[in-house]
Amino acid sequence: MTLVPGTVRPRRLRTTPALRRLVSESRLHPADLILPMFVKETLSEPAPLTSMPGVVQHTLDSLLEAANEAVDAGVGGLMLFGIPEHKDNDGSQADDPEGILNRALTLLRDNLGDTTVIMADLCLDEFTSHGHCGVLDSAGGVDNDATLTRYASMAVSQARAGAHVVGLSGMMDGQVAACREALDLEGFTDVVVMAYSAKYASAFFGPFREAVDSELQGDRKTYQQDPANGREAMRELDLDLAEGADIVMVKPGMPYLDVLAEVACESPVPVWAYQVSGEYAMIEFAASAGAIDRERAIEESLIAFKRAGADAILTYWATEVAQRLTSQTQDGAL
Template sequence: MDFHRGRRLRSSLALREMVREHEIRPQDLIMPYFVVETDDESFMKEISSMPGQYQLSLRQLEKKVGEAVTLGLRSCILFGIPATKDETGSQAYADTGIVQQAIRLLKERWPQLIVVADTCLCEYTSHGHCGLVKNGEVLNDPTLNLLARAAVAQARAGADMVAPSDMMDGRVTAIRAALDEAGFVDTPIMSYAVKYASAFYGPFREAAESTPQFGDRKTYQMDPPNGREAMREAAADLAEGADILMVKPGLPYLDVIRQVRDAFDAPVAAYQVSGEYAMIKAAALNGWIDERAVVMESLVAFKRAGADLILTYFTEDVLKELK
């Protein structure tokens, strides 16, 4: 009787590795870091909902990144927590803002490290929203200038790439024009092109201290049941000048990652968000899963779905594994 003998290529590790279709490489991974504006150089506070992740002073950020570079870290993305917040999120676009300080520090120490700056206002506004607010409404067009100013400040500090995460309509156009006018024509934009109003962001809001003080972000982030809308958002950002398209969250939206990959000839990034990290960590700490195996399987799922780049809080652990 003739039938398919698929097991022939699974009988040993060497054979499985020979025919393996996808793999995780150091250059695929982007590590997020939360940097705090503080005079306490020893400040390093573990995020309670994200075991193993920390809010870091500039000095502690330098130490953590240094250790990760030794392991093979190629790129990171920075989120800032300023000492003071205001209605317009002015520290997002101040040359002395905490992320701008961190960019200068990291690029001076490791010029070869790709430093990406998250470009948004929510970590810097007193109300916690990603744009200017008037009478309880998040304003779209008046916010664009501030996002553009933030991107230019980040590029001026030395950022290799800016990553607008706000989901305001037209922000890629505004940022691209501002960067070009300021002489940063070679600074790429990794757009959070497909960013859903997800329940998986909870731990991040503790980490970045960016919980909205009223309402939610459903009027500007995407509705989770929608898939076709993702194609419109990605197409718009690409037409406006985005160089890399990001889908966020990751695992719950593998189908969307695949749709974006199939529809657009541009690099695709996936963000394994804080809630995904927290769930894996919680299950592992309870002894319910093999953390290492689940992490690697989840990252391979992103690659199989079509992601070129993966933003994940497991980056440092995976680099140890790969090394």
């Protein structure tokens, strides 16, 4: 069949790289990318992660070096996770001013100032001997309200250490209100509260366990969301907004693009997504096996977040992609 004159031909808009770039609906920019970073107290040199090729647990020195590289590449921010030498039931190192995470925050703030956005993971899982995101009750379950007291203390400690943003990733009910109130009472009214509003009990977090030396006993299904549920995420969004969240997060990313898109449609505040460790590992291992084109797969996965409505993306490829975006020729531009 021959098309008649005047027939609509969408392919006209795909004929050259320049034309495709001009009509692109979604774009990546280095400032859209946030680099998660792990700093471990006991290390004398960076420790590569076997489950996440190319990612390391940092020393304080290597953390600063990698942070400077990321900032030079134009990434939008840095999200820090700390791994202490000593872990206990209450995660006492989490709000210790001399704890590894708070020392790392101060190091970056002293050296980078306001040239980037310095963020802190606000959760207890890296600091507890049982690996849960909160304080345990006498029956071994996570005590929501006792955990809020710990989170409030962590928020103030992280703000004092220099965090611009505290990332509430524990999925405790009322965590945004508890941290916002604590920050305001201590005069940290400008510190941003970023809520992990939709964080699912996901298998895609697997490699992260190695990254933070997790000692998790059991699972987190009683406080993280059920992967079968979508409407529940919108309820969590409404609650976090009512409690004063400045930014909201969907995590993981690619398995929950439908949730991300709905949150982005409804949220009046910025919406971020986290490309988690399992997503990273799948692409890296598939590429190393020759199954996919690594760079194309990375860029396609990130543009999917933007297409779904994410304003920014936490990704372990942040520095690499930012460098590539900066140096791209017209033919390679997204």
